[in-house]
Structures are given as structure tokens and as C-alpha cells.
Amino acid sequence: MTGAEGPARPNFLLFITDQHRADHLGCDGNPVLRTPHIDALAQQGQRFTQCHVATPICQPNRASLMTGRLPSLHGVQMNGRELSLGETTFVDVLRHAGWRTALVGKAHLQNITAAPPPWPAAGQRVPHDALRPYPGRYGQEVAASWAADEDFDLDLPYYGFEQVQLSIGHGDDQQGHWRRWLRRQDAQAEQLIGPAQAWPTPQLALGRLGQAWRTRLPEALHPTAWIAQQSCEQLARFARQGEPFFLQCSFPDPHHPFTPPGSYWNLYDPADIALPASFSAHLHGLPPAIGVLRRQRESASDFRPGYAAFAASEQEVREAIALNYGSIAFIDAAIGQVMAQLQRLGLDENTVVLMTSDHGDLLGDRGLMFKGGLHYPSITRVPLIWRDTAPARQAGVRHDLAQTLDLAPTVLARAGLPPVHGMQGRDLFGPGPKRLGLVIEEESQRADFGLDRRLRMRTWRTERHRLTLYDGQTWGELYDRVADPLELRNLWADPAASALRSELTEQLLRAMIAASDDSPCPTAAA
Numbered sequence: 023m024t025g026a027e028g029p030a031r032p033n034f035l036l037f038i039t040d041q042h043r044a045d046h047l048g049c050d051g052n053p054v055l056r057t058p059h060i061d062a063l064a065q066q067g068q069r070f071t072q073c074h075v076a077t078p079i080c081q082p083n084r085a086s087l088m089t090g091r092l093p094s095l096h097g098v099q100m101n102g103r104e105l106s107l108g109e110t111t112f113v114d115v116l117r118h119a120g121w122r123t124a125l126v127g128k129a130h131l132q133n134i135t136a137a138p139p140p141w142p143a144a145g146q147r148v149p150h151d152a153l154r155p156y157p158g159r160y161g162q163e164v165a166a167s168w169a170a171d172e173d174f175d176l177d178l179p180y181y182g183f184e185q186v187q188l189s190i191g192h193g194d195d196q197q198g199h200w201r202r203w204l205r206r207q208d209a210q211a212e213q214l215i216g217p218a219q220a221w222p223t224p225q226l227a228l229g230r231l232g233q234a235w236r237t238r239l240p241e242a243l244h245p246t247a248w249i250a251q252q253s254c255e256q257l258a259r260f261a262r263q264g265e266p267f268f269l270q271c272s273f274p275d276p277h278h279p280f281t282p283p284g285s286y287w288n289l290y291d292p293a294d295i296a297l298p299a300s301f302s303a304h305l306h307g308l309p310p311a312i313g314v315l316r317r318q319r320e321s322a323s324d325f326r327p328g329y330a331a332f333a334a335s336e337q338e339v340r341e342a343i344a345l346n347y348g349s350i351a352f353i354d355a356a357i358g359q360v361m362a363q364l365q366r367l368g369l370d371e372n373t374v375v376l377m378t379s380d381h382g383d384l385l386g387d388r389g390l391m392f393k394g395g396l397h398y399p400s401i402t403r404v405p406l407i408w409r410d411t412a413p414a415r416q417a418g419v420r421h422d423l424a425q426t427l428d429l430a431p432t433v434l435a436r437a438g439l440p441p442v443h444g445m446q447g448r449d450l451f452g453p454g455p456k457r458l459g460l461v462i463e464e465e466s467q468r469a470d471f472g473l474d475r476r477l478r479m480r481t482w483r484t485e486r487h488r489l490t491l492y493d494g495q496t497w498g499e500l501y502d503r504v505a506d507p508l509e510l511r512n513l514w515a516d517p518a519a520s521a522l523r524s525e526l527t528e529q530l531l532r533a534m535i536a537a538s539d540d541s542p543c544p545t546a547a548a
Contacts, residue, residue: 031438033269033372034267034376035364036377036429038128039377039379040277041382041383046346047061056351060354063377063407068420069406070406070408071419075425075462078393078402079100080381087426089442090442091539092427093465102137104131104132104160105131105132107158108158112431112433112442115442120265122267123268124267125187127253128272129188132163133160133163187200188200189245193279194237211239219237220236222236226341228338237281239283246353247352276383278392280349290344290347295344301387307515310471314471315333330470331390332392333389342386343385357377373411375409378406397483397490398509402462406424410436422485423460427445430442430445431447458533461482461533478493478494480534482529487501491530
């Protein structure tokens with residue numbers, strides 16, 4: 023491969039899904055779900071079996087993907103904060119080096135709601151924030167603004183993307199450019215979307231919770247199909263331009279509410295879905311957070327928040343997994359459509375193709391659903407596939423630790439460009455010592471699990487162990503994943519594991535120091 027100015031500058035095509043756990047792919051060993059197109063990418067490229075997120079929350083982890091930096095550095099530590107326009111994204115770097123750049127689908131780098139801050143408490147004086155926003159226009163992804171004004175749009179380039187076809191939301195009820203396109207296809211099409219217009223499914227437990235509905239929207243008009251179509255059209259434009267490109271094809275699904283359209287709705291039967299092995303398993307050293315969720319289910323059977331983890335019934339879990347499989351199968355077909363276009367245009371031989379997700383979903387693990395405040399691998403481990411055409415990049419399976427924030431420096435290195443100073447991620451194919459572990463961060467807007475403060479936590483994950491600490495709490499989690507791969511035995515309070523706990527806590531502390539921000543560069547000492 024030549025440098026950034028040479029004739030063989032590679033193209034990049036990134037597929038990213040939402041709330042998609044790694045084991046919900048055929049190539050990761052799922053015995054039920056069929057994903058032939060994603061599996062083909064894995065067979066042709068390198069699949070990372072131990073890729074974990076920087077944080078298991080959508081907006082912060084997408085910001086980490088773009089910047090190669092932990093949430094505590096780029097500032098988007100939770101949904102509801104916006105990625106500073108002062109941050110340098112790897113797409114910015116590619117664009118300035120001559121790559122054409124585009125995004126189709128979900129961005130979620132700025133707020134999608136205009137809700138007021140959840141703190142301070144009502145009646146308290148609103149303080150000044152320590153940081154002022156970097157100058158620029160924020161609120162560009164607020165769904166209500168797109169719905170209210172047909173001319174509302176993004177300022178381009180948007181975090182490095184020269185062209186954006188945006189979709190905001192999940193399921194069949196989304197806003198942005200997709201909604202405008204939908205109205206152009208059929209003036210009455212909006213009457214087909216949402217739970218109020220859906221086909222009746224009185225037997226559906228998740229339907230009664232408002233977390234699934236059988237949409238009347240045809241497959242061809244669904245956002246997933248639109249994203250594939252727009253991506254194919256964008257590839258054709260890139261082919262005509264004849265310059266290297268980066269295209270992000272970003273699917274808002276699979277995600278609750280579950281609304282796979284047409285044949286994908288009943289592609290998998292909940293009755294045929296096996297519950298996860300840990301669904302009703304006995305948990306030794308029960309983490310208090312899970313105890314709280316289980317007690318909520320016992321005392322209030324209708325406790326089913328749409329935004330956080332909850333203890334679910336067997337039927338709810340089976341339905342969710344079956345519908346989730348349907349959404350993933352739909353996405354897999356869409357990826358196949360885009361890959362076929364790449365080949366038709368003669369772009370396949372010089373395009374690096376990546377596939378990943380922004381986080382996972384419990385989907386029945388330990389009897390729980392959704393996400394939030396728990397760092398089990400079903401939430402933190404995501405797919406990562408790197409299919410490269412360079413002869414030196416052999417296909418295979420990698421079991422070493424990788425993380426979402428590694429994508430930015432790895433793409434830049436493959437493009438022949440230097441990394442951005444201040445990135446914590448590392449080139450997945452570069453030299454260097456073996457990684458000791460990963461820091462995973464999470465902060466919530468809420469006091470989940472009945473805590474006396476909003477949830478703040480850090481996890482240190484090595485190849486063998488997981489240690490998780492919660493701010494202000496005397497309890498935590500410690501698992502030996504070799505002896506206990508399902509993480510059913512919490513060793514936090516086990517006297518025999520006290521030395522191990524201290525050792526891992528020190529490793530976490532040292533890793534957090536090493537990951538502290540060293541950008542911008544200081545002036546030289548006198």
C-alpha cells in the first residue's frame with residue numbers, strides 16, 4: 023500500500039448497527055439466526071471475538087468511534103450531551119486528506135430530543151456549567167425540529183461528513199431525511215407507521231408494553247431498506263467521482279421497539295426460541311442492582327421502562343429475541359444489497375469493509391432486558407469485522423482485546439495517515455505490546471437501581487477477569503471468566519479473591535491515569 027497521496031489509497035465502507043450483541047450473528051456461533059452476508063464478510067476478513075465498547079450507551083459510544091477517545095475525554099458521557107464541534111474526528115482527517123465522505127442512516131452525535139436537563143432538582147437554582155460549548159450549531163438532530171420544519175437540515179460538513187442522509191429514531195417511526203423521502207414515495211405512507219396503525223397482535227406480550235408492533239409499512243419503505251438504497255446511490259456517486267471515499271452505512275436497528283416489517287416479522291417463531299443459559303441461573307454473590315430489578319418485578323409486574331434494564335418474563339424474552347432476529351435478518355439482506363452494488367461498480371477490490379455495533383442488549387441474560395448500569399458481555403461485547411483487500415491482511419479470527427475507539431486510529435493507519443494526538447485507541451494491526459485490559463465507562467442521567475445518586479461506573483476487563491466499580495457504593499463485581507464464562511459467581515466479597523480484587527483495582531487505576539487527556543500539546547518548558 024502506498025501513502026495517503028499514492029494511487030492506491032483505499033476506500034472504506036463501515037456498516038454499523040444499533041444495540042446488536044456480538045453473539046447475534048451466525049459467524050459468532052448463533053445456532054438459529056441466519057446472517058449469510060455478514061458471515062461472508064467475516065469469512066473473507068478478520069473477526070474480532072473480544073471487541074468491547076468504550077461505553078454501552080449509544081450516543082457516547084458513537085462519539086468514541088468517531089474520535090478514538092473515551093467518553094470522559096470527549097465529554098459525551100451519556101445520551102443528552104452533544105459531541106463538541108471542537109473534537110477532531112477521524113472522518114475530518116480523511117476529508118482533509120482528500121477522501122470523499124458520506125453518512126447514510128443514524129448519526130446520533132447530537133441530541134435527538136430537546137428535553138430539559140434532569141438535574142438539578144426542581145426548585146433549585148440552575149448553576150453555570152464549567153464548560154462552554156465550542157462555537158457552532160447544536161441541536162441539529164432534534165427529531166421534533168425535523169418534524170416541524172420541512173426545510174430543517176444539517177450544516178455540512180457534519181463532523182467530517184460532506185454528505186448526510188439522516189434517519190432519527192428506531193423501528194418504523196423515524197424522522198429526518200427518511201421521513202421526507204417516505205412522503206415523496208406515498209403521500210399516505212405516514213398513515214402506515216407507528217403502533218396506532220399497526221396490525222393487531224393481541225397475543226403479543228411486548229405489544230402490550232408498547233415495545234413491539236407489527237407495522238403496516240412495507241419492507242421497501244422501511245428505514246432499513248431506505249438506508250441500503252441510499253448507500254447504493256452514494257456508492258454510484260463515489261464511483262463517478264473516482265476519488266477515495268469513506269461511507270458509513272448506519273442502521274438504527276436492531277433496537278426496541280421491535281418492528282421488523284413484512285416477512286421479517288414472523289421469520290422466527292418465539293415458541294422456537296431458547297432462553298439464554300443464564301435466564302434463571304442462580305447467581306452467587308448477587309449484585310444488588312440485579313436484586314433491585316428482581317424485586318421490582320415481584321412487587322410491580324408492570325414495571326417495564328422503555329429506557330433501562332428490567333426483569334422480564336420468559337414470553338417477553340422469547341418475543342424480543344425472535345423479533346430482534348427478524349430485524350437483524352433484514353439488515354443482513356440490506357448489507358448484501360450494498361455489497362452487491364460495491365462489486366457491480368468495480369469498487370470491491372480497493373475497499374476496506376468494516377462491520378460493528380454501538381452496544382449490545384441483555385435480551386434475557388439473567389432474566390433481564392435492554393441495558394443500563396450492567397457490564398455483562400451481552401451488553402459490552404459487539405461485532406467487529408475488518409475485511410481488507412491488502413494481501414498482508416489475511417482472513418482469520420482474532421481473540422485479543424479490541425475496543426470501539428480502536429477503529430479511528432486503525433482506519434487512519436490503513437489510509438496511510440498519522441493518528442490524531444489525544445486518541446486512546448490503538449491501531450489493531452500495528453506493533454506494540456499486548457493489551458493488558460480495557461477501561462469501559464458508563465454514566466447515567468438517573469439514579470438507577472434505587473441508588474442515592476446517579477449511576478457512575480467503571481469496568482476493567484482483561485482476557486480473564488472483569489472488575490466493575492460503582493461510584494459511592496461499597497459493593498461491586500468481580501468475575502473469573504475462565505472458570506465462570508457466564509459470570510454467575512460474583513467474587514467481589516469472597517475473602518479468597520481479595521488479593522485479586524486489589525490487583526485488578528490497581529490495574530484499573532493505572533489504566534485510567536494512562537488514558538487521561540494529553541491534548542493539546544503544551545508549550546515547551548523554558
